[in-house]
Amino acid sequence: MTQSHYSDAPASSIPARHTLSILVDNEPGVLARVAGLFSGRGYNIESLTVSETEHEKHVSRLTIVTTGTAMVIEQIKHQLDRLIPVHRVIDLTVQGDAIERELALVKVTGRGEQRSEALRIAAAFGARTLDATLNSFVFELTGASEDIERFIRVMAELGIAEVSRTGIAAMSRGAEAL
Amino acid sequence: MSETMSGAEMVIKAMQDQGVEHIFGYPGGAVLPIYDAMFHQDKVKHILVRHEQGAVHAAEGYARSSGKVGCVLVTSGPGATNAITGLTDALLDSIPLVCITGQVPTHLIGSDAFQECDTVGITRHCTKHNYLVRSVEDLPRILHEAFYVAANGRPGPVVVDIPKDVQFAMGQYEKPQSNQHKSYRPQMDGDRSKIRAAVELMANAKKPVFYSGGGVINSGDEASALLRELVRLTGYPITSTLMGLGAYPAADPQWLGMLGMHGTYEANMAMHDCDVMICIGARFDDRITGRLNAFSPNSKKIHVDIDPSSINKNVRVDIGIVGDCASVLKDMLAEWKALNKKPDPKAIAPWLNEITTWKAKDCLAYRGSKTTIKPQYAIERLYALTKDKDPYITTEVGQHQMWAAQYFRFESPNRWMTSGGLGTMGYGLPAAIGTQMAHRDSLVIDIAGEASILMNMQEMSTAVQYRLPVKIFILNNEYMGMVRQWQELLHGSRYSESYSESLPDFVKLAEAYGGKGIRCSDPAKLDDAIREMIDYPGPVIFDCLVEKMENCFPMIPSGKAHNEMIMNDLSDDAGVEIGNIIDQKGKALV
Numbered sequence: 001m002t003q004s005h006y007s008d009a010p011a012s013s014i015p016a017r018h019t020l021s022i023l024v025d026n027e028p029g030v031l032a033r034v035a036g037l038f039s040g041r042g043y044n045i046e047s048l049t050v051s052e053t054e055h056e057k058h059v060s061r062l063t064i065v066t067t068g069t070a071m072v073i074e075q076i077k078h079q080l081d082r083l084i085p086v087h088r089v090i091d092l093t094v095q096g097d098a099i100e101r102e103l104a105l106v107k108v109t110g111r112g113e114q115r116s117e118a119l120r121i122a123a124a125f126g127a128r129t130l131d132a133t134l135n136s137f138v139f140e141l142t143g144a145s146e147d148i149e150r151f152i153r154v155m156a157e158l159g160i161a162e163v164s165r166t167g168i169a170a171m172s173r174g175a176e177a178l
Numbered sequence: 179m180s181e182t183m184s185g186a187e188m189v190i191k192a193m194q195d196q197g198v199e200h201i202f203g204y205p206g207g208a209v210l211p212i213y214d215a216m217f218h219q220d221k222v223k224h225i226l227v228r229h230e231q232g233a234v235h236a237a238e239g240y241a242r243s244s245g246k247v248g249c250v251l252v253t254s255g256p257g258a259t260n261a262i263t264g265l266t267d268a269l270l271d272s273i274p275l276v277c278i279t280g281q282v283p284t285h286l287i288g289s290d291a292f293q294e295c296d297t298v299g300i301t302r303h304c305t306k307h308n309y310l311v312r313s314v315e316d317l318p319r320i321l322h323e324a325f326y327v328a329a330n331g332r333p334g335p336v337v338v339d340i341p342k343d344v345q346f347a348m349g350q351y352e353k354p355q356s357n358q359h360k361s362y363r364p365q366m367d368g369d370r371s372k373i374r375a376a377v378e379l380m381a382n383a384k385k386p387v388f389y390s391g392g393g394v395i396n397s398g399d400e401a402s403a404l405l406r407e408l409v410r411l412t413g414y415p416i417t418s419t420l421m422g423l424g425a426y427p428a429a430d431p432q433w434l435g436m437l438g439m440h441g442t443y444e445a446n447m448a449m450h451d452c453d454v455m456i457c458i459g460a461r462f463d464d465r466i467t468g469r470l471n472a473f474s475p476n477s478k479k480i481h482v483d484i485d486p487s488s489i490n491k492n493v494r495v496d497i498g499i500v501g502d503c504a505s506v507l508k509d510m511l512a513e514w515k516a517l518n519k520k521p522d523p524k525a526i527a528p529w530l531n532e533i534t535t536w537k538a539k540d541c542l543a544y545r546g547s548k549t550t551i552k553p554q555y556a557i558e559r560l561y562a563l564t565k566d567k568d569p570y571i572t573t574e575v576g577q578h579q580m581w582a583a584q585y586f587r588f589e590s591p592n593r594w595m596t597s598g599g600l601g602t603m604g605y606g607l608p609a610a611i612g613t614q615m616a617h618r619d620s621l622v623i624d625i626a627g628e629a630s631i632l633m634n635m636q637e638m639s640t641a642v643q644y645r646l647p648v649k650i651f652i653l654n655n656e657y658m659g660m661v662r663q664w665q666e667l668l669h670g671s672r673y674s675e676s677y678s679e680s681l682p683d684f685v686k687l688a689e690a691y692g693g694k695g696i697r698c699s700d701p702a703k704l705d706d707a708i709r710e711m712i713d714y715p716g717p718v719i720f721d722c723l724v725e726k727m728e729n730c731f732p733m734i735p736s737g738k739a740h741n742e743m744i745m746n747d748l749s750d751d752a753g754v755e756i757g758n759i760i761d762q763k764g765k766a767l768v
Contacts, residue, residue, distance in 0.1 A: 025360070025361060028310070028312075029298060029302075029310075032299075032302065033302060036302055036303065040303055071490065071494075074490060075487060075490075075491060078485075078486045078487030078489075078491075079487050081486060081487070082485065082486075082487050083307075084306070084307040084327055084359060084361075084362045085361070086361075087361045
C-alpha cells in the first residue's frame with residue numbers, strides 16, 4: 001500500500017557519496033549550526049573537516065562528505081545555503097573529479113620481524129615515520145581515503161594500536177576557485 | 179556621530195532608529211536594565227503581556243497585519259523558553275520578528291545560574307538566525323543586523339540574547355549606514371530566462387491554475403496587486419493556501435476558494451486535473467498536496483519562491499524560480515505582455531466550463547437548522563455583518579479555523595492572521611491584540627474555539643489594560659472539535675479526552691476580566707447578538723453555542739489524493755462510512 005500523505009522514497013534513485021565545500025563566517029556556534037542542520041533534518045555526515053582559511057576575513061572552510069539521493073543532496077545544499085553565516089556551498093562531486101586528501105596517524109605496535117615488515121609497508125605506501133620506540137611506530141600517511149583504508153587494513157595484520165584521521169579536505173581541479 | 183551609552187540604552191536606541199513603535203514583552207531580572215532604559219523615553223511603547231508566548235504571538239499579529247517587523251522583549255530562562263512556541267510559529271509561517279532575550283552575566287553562562295538557559299542553543303532550530311552578544315562593542319551592529327535578517331529574504335524570527343553585564347557595559351553607539359549582514363544577500367530578482375520559459379508554458383496551457391500562498395502576503399501590497407493584474411490578464415483560475423488568503427479577492431469570479439485538506443472541491447479538482455500549475459509563494463505543504471504520488475499527476479509545475487530550499491523539497495517542479503514574489507510577478511507581467519503570439523482565450527474555455535461544473539457541486543453547502551446555530555452559519559453571519567468594516571480576523575487552531583477560512587471571505591491582504599505551519603492553539607487572542615495595536619480603530623475579531631481560547635486566555639487582561647477592543651468570537655461546541663472529528667473518522671468515535679469538561683462561564687469570565695460577555699444559542703437571535711458585540715467599544719467574549727457534532731468538510735482524508743475528497747452529507751456520497759475510507763497507513767499520518 002502506498003496510500004501515504006507523504007511520498008514514498010523514490011525507488012529509482014540511488015544514494016551517492018558527495019563532497020561539499022562550504023565557506024562560512026568563523027563565528028561562535030557556526031559548526032553547531034551546520035552539524036545541527038544535519039542531525040535535525042536526518043542527514044548523514046560521513047566526514048567533516050573545518051579550519052579557518054582566511055584569517056583577516058574570519059572565513060572558515062568546511063568539507064563535508066555525505067550520502068544521499070540526488071534530491072536529498074540538493075536539499076542539503078539549499079538548507080546549508082539558508083544558514084545566515086554560510087557564504088557558499090559547492091558540491092565538488094557534481095563539479096567533476098575533485099582532489100580529495102586525508103591525513104591519518106597510525107600507531108603500530110609489535111616486536112621482531114613484524115617491525116621490519118611494518119617499515120617496509122610504510123615505505124611502499126609512502127608513509128612517514130613520526131615516532132619510533134622499541135615496540136611501536138607512529139606513521140603519517142596522506143592520500144585518498146581508499147589508500148588510507150588499504151594502509152590501515154594491511155597494518156591491522158601487524159597490530160594497530162590506534163588510528164586518528166582528519167577526514168577529507170577537498171578542492172576542485174583547474175583554475176576556477178570557490 | 180557616535181554616542182556613549184549603556185548596552186541597555188543601545189537596545190532602545192536601535193529600536194527607535196529602526197522606527198519601532200511597539201514592543202511586546204514581560205520584564206524579569208535579566209532584562210531590568212533594558213526596562214530601565216525604556217522608562218526614560220516614550221518613542222517605543224511597551225505592551226505588557228501576561229505570558230511570554232502571548233508576547234510573541236502578539237508581535238506576529240502586529241507584523242502580519244502591518245508588514246512591519248514585530249518586536250519582543252523577554253527575560254532569561256523561563257522568559258526565553260516560554261517564547262519558544264511563538265518563535266517556532268513565526269519560523270514556520272515566515273513572520274519577521276526580532277526577539278530580545280535577557281541572559282545571565284557573561285561570567286555565569288554555563289554555570290546553571292538562576293534563570294539561566296542556553297537560549298541560543300534552544301532557539302537555534304526555531305529561529306531564522308540568533309545571536310549571543312558577548313561584548314557591548316558588537317551590540318549596535320547585531321541589533322541592526324537582526325532587523326535586516328528578520329525582514330529580508332524569507333522573513334523569520336531572530337533572537338538576540340544579551341547578557342546582563344553587556345546591558346550595563348558602556349560603549350559607543352552609532353546608527354550604521356546600512357544594517358545589511360556582511361554576507362547574507364537573498365536573491366530578489368528571478369532568472370529572466372526561466373521567467374520567460376514559465377510565461378511560454380503558461381501561454382500554451384489548456385488547463386492552467388494559479389496556486390498562491392503566504393509568500394505573496396509577505397512580499398507586500400505590491401505583490402498582491404501584481405498577482406491580481408497577472409491573474410486577470412491571463413483569465414486563469416486561482417486558488418490559495420490558508421496563509422495566502424486575501425492576496426486575491428474572494429469576490430472575484432476567477433477565485434476558486436482555498437485548496438488543500440479542507441479546501442473547496444473546485445480548487446482541489448483544478449489542482450489535480452490542471453496541465454500547468456503556477457505556484458507563487460507557497461511551499462507544497464502536506465496539508466496542500468495530499469498523497470504526494472497522486473498530486474497533480476499531469477501538470478507542468480512552475481514554482482516561484484524566495485527560499486531556494488523550498489523548490490523541489492516536496493514536489494519536483496519543471497521550472498523553479500528563486501526570487502521575491504513582487505519582482506518575479508512584475509517580470510512575468512512584462513513577459514506576458516511581450517508575447518509574440520497572444521494566447522487564444524478560447525483554448526481554456528473547456529477548462530473553465532469544467533470548473534463551473536465543479537463549482538455547481540456547492541461543496542460548502544450545509545444543512546441549516548432553526549434550533550441550533552450551525553458553526554458555518556455563525557461564520558457566514560459574522561462575515562455578512564462585519565464585511566463593510568474591513569475587519570481583521572485572527573483565529574485559534576481547529577475546526578473553527580477551517581470554517582473561518584472557508585466561510586469568511588477576504589478581499590485584501592494582511593487581514594487574515596492564523597497559525598498555519600505550526601498549528602498553534604492559543605495563537606488567536608494574542609495575535610488579535612497585536613493586530614489591534616497596529617490598527618487601533620479597526621475591527622479585530624479572534625474567531626476561536628472554546629478549547630483553544632483557554633490556552634492564552636490570560637491575555638484578555640492585556641486587552642483590557644490597553645483598551646484594545648478585540649472581539650473574541652468563540653464557536654463553542656464543547657469539544658476539541660478537530661480532535662473529535664479525527665477520532666470519529668479514525669478511531670471508531672472513541673472520543674478519548676476530547677470533551678471540554680468543566681468549561682468556565684465565558685460571560686462571567688469576560689466580566690471578571692473587565693470586558694463584556696455575550697452568549698447566544700438561538701440562530702434567530704444571532705444577528706442581534708453579533709451587532710451588540712460589534713457596537714461595544716471594549717473587549718468582548720462572545721460565547722456562541724454551536725451544533726456540537728458538526729464536522730468540517732470537504733476533507734481530503736489522510737493518505738488520499740485531491741480527487742478523493744470526502745464531502746458533507748448533502749452530497750451524493752452521503753452515507754459512506756468515513757472510517758472505512760482511510761486505510762491503516764493513512765491512520766498513521768497526521
